[in-house]
Amino acid sequence: MSVFENWTDEHKQKFDKEILSVKHNVEDSGLFTDEALIALLDKHPHNMLDVCTMGDHELYPNQFRTGDFRDCDSKTLLKAVQDGKLWINVRRAMNLHPEYKALLDRMYGALSARTGITSFNANGGILISSPVAKVPYHADKTHVVLWHVRGTKRVYVYPLTQEFMSDASYERILTNTLIDDVPYKDAFDEKATVLTLTGGEMATWQLNQPHKVVNETFCVSITTEYSTRKSGFKNAAMFAQSLQRQKFGANPLWENTATPSKMVKSIFGKVIKKTGLYKSVANVDYVTFKVDKTVPGYIADIEPVVRNF
Numbered sequence: 001m002s003v004f005e006n007w008t009d010e011h012k013q014k015f016d017k018e019i020l021s022v023k024h025n026v027e028d029s030g031l032f033t034d035e036a037l038i039a040l041l042d043k044h045p046h047n048m049l050d051v052c053t054m055g056d057h058e059l060y061p062n063q064f065r066t067g068d069f070r071d072c073d074s075k076t077l078l079k080a081v082q083d084g085k086l087w088i089n090v091r092r093a094m095n096l097h098p099e100y101k102a103l104l105d106r107m108y109g110a111l112s113a114r115t116g117i118t119s120f121n122a123n124g125g126i127l128i129s130s131p132v133a134k135v136p137y138h139a140d141k142t143h144v145v146l147w148h149v150r151g152t153k154r155v156y157v158y159p160l161t162q163e164f165m166s167d168a169s170y171e172r173i174l175t176n177t178l179i180d181d182v183p184y185k186d187a188f189d190e191k192a193t194v195l196t197l198t199g200g201e202m203a204t205w206q207l208n209q210p211h212k213v214v215n216e217t218f219c220v221s222i223t224t225e226y227s228t229r230k231s232g233f234k235n236a237a238m239f240a241q242s243l244q245r246q247k248f249g250a251n252p253l254w255e256n257t258a259t260p261s262k263m264v265k266s267i268f269g270k271v272i273k274k275t276g277l278y279k280s281v282a283n284v285d286y287v288t289f290k291v292d293k294t295v296p297g298y299i300a301d302i303e304p305v306v307r308n309f
């Protein structure tokens with residue numbers, strides 16, 4: 001059975017170079033019904049599951065917050081997302097469970113057949129999110145494909161220029177493992193391409209293009225990502241470029257760098273990463289609430305503790 005329903009040569013031309021969306025039938029697998037998601041949450045390892053919220057809390061205004069979900073059964077957890085302000089990221093769900101892995105292989109097999117690109121080696125997570133969930137303006141370090149399955153969400157994708165994300169902002173993402181957001185202004189939206197995705201649509205864009213996501217309803221999506229020589233090369237080189245900027249006060253610009261210099265930067269970047277001369281900053285993840293079905297909105301604040309599950 002084919003995964004895509006309306007793929008044309010135009011999609012092939014645009015893949016990885018422009019913003020594109022195409023219809024898919026991933027939902028027909030039956031792996032994304034409420035029952036299937038509850039079974040998935042039951043068996044997924046706790047350390048690969050994130051339950052989060054963001055909102056107008058006085059202590060954490062518009063801050064991304066992590067919750068403790070361990071006392072909550074999977075059925076209630078799903079209901080909390082459908083009713084409330086939570087979202088769940090089932091990290092690497094598409095790789096860790098055989099039935100989802102079989103589907104992931106089918107999805108990327110179809111992409112390979114359609115694009116001619118053979119080595120994807122993709123990772124995939126499942127995002128189960130509430131009507132009020134937002135993914136703020138950010139850029140990803142690897143190639144990302146969004147396979148929307150249930151509900152309606154709007155995806156804003158912005159031009160890949162210094163105005164929308166400076167090299168310095170991108171280097172900051174590369175050198176800090178827990179940061180992926182970049183400075184944002186409301187006026188950016190005027191130049192965004194807005195995709196309104198309903199269930200059964202896949203969207204993708206150019207490597208590193210900044211984007212944000214707004215849910216209109218309860219949503220289930222798969223996000224898959226893969227690295228290529230192109231993303232590996234650029235990330236290693238930009239890593240070296242961040243050292244030029246931070247340690248030597250230079251102001252290099254990636255788009256003005258000639259190809260031979262890019263290659264030197266890339267090799268240098270791989271070397272400094274390997275030797276540990278440049279340490280990535282790893283932020284500590286704090287848990288600031290507990291999912292509690294006896295509380296309206298299911299969010300019970302707790303004293304912040306470092307996540308240990």
Ligand SMILES: [Fe+2]
Nearest residue numbers: 139140144211
């Ligand atoms: Fe993203």
